[in-house]
Amino acid sequence: MLGALVVTAAFLVVGMPCCGAWAVLGVALRGLLQDRSRLRAFNWAMALALVASMAPMARDLFQDGLF
Numbered sequence: 001m002l003g004a005l006v007v008t009a010a011f012l013v014v015g016m017p018c019c020g021a022w023a024v025l026g027v028a029l030r031g032l033l034q035d036r037s038r039l040r041a042f043n044w045a046m047a048l049a050l051v052a053s054m055a056p057m058a059r060d061l062f063q064d065g066l067f
Contacts, residue, residue, distance in 0.1 A: 033039045 029042075033042055
């Protein structure tokens with residue numbers, strides 16, 4: 001029971017500030033992304049970040065012959 005309370009407390013201590021920061025940054029980005037060209041640049045940057053984050057996993061799959 002104590003272990004569950006410790007894990008719950010840890011999640012709350014870490015999670016709440018992260019959720020708050022996510023919300024504040026989202027509000028700030030909303031103002032910046034009103035311009036169509038900025039929105040397009042942001043979307044491209046996020047797409048590239050997504051592909052870059054998948055590259056190591058894809059490399060491992062190809063090297064192991066699983067794909």
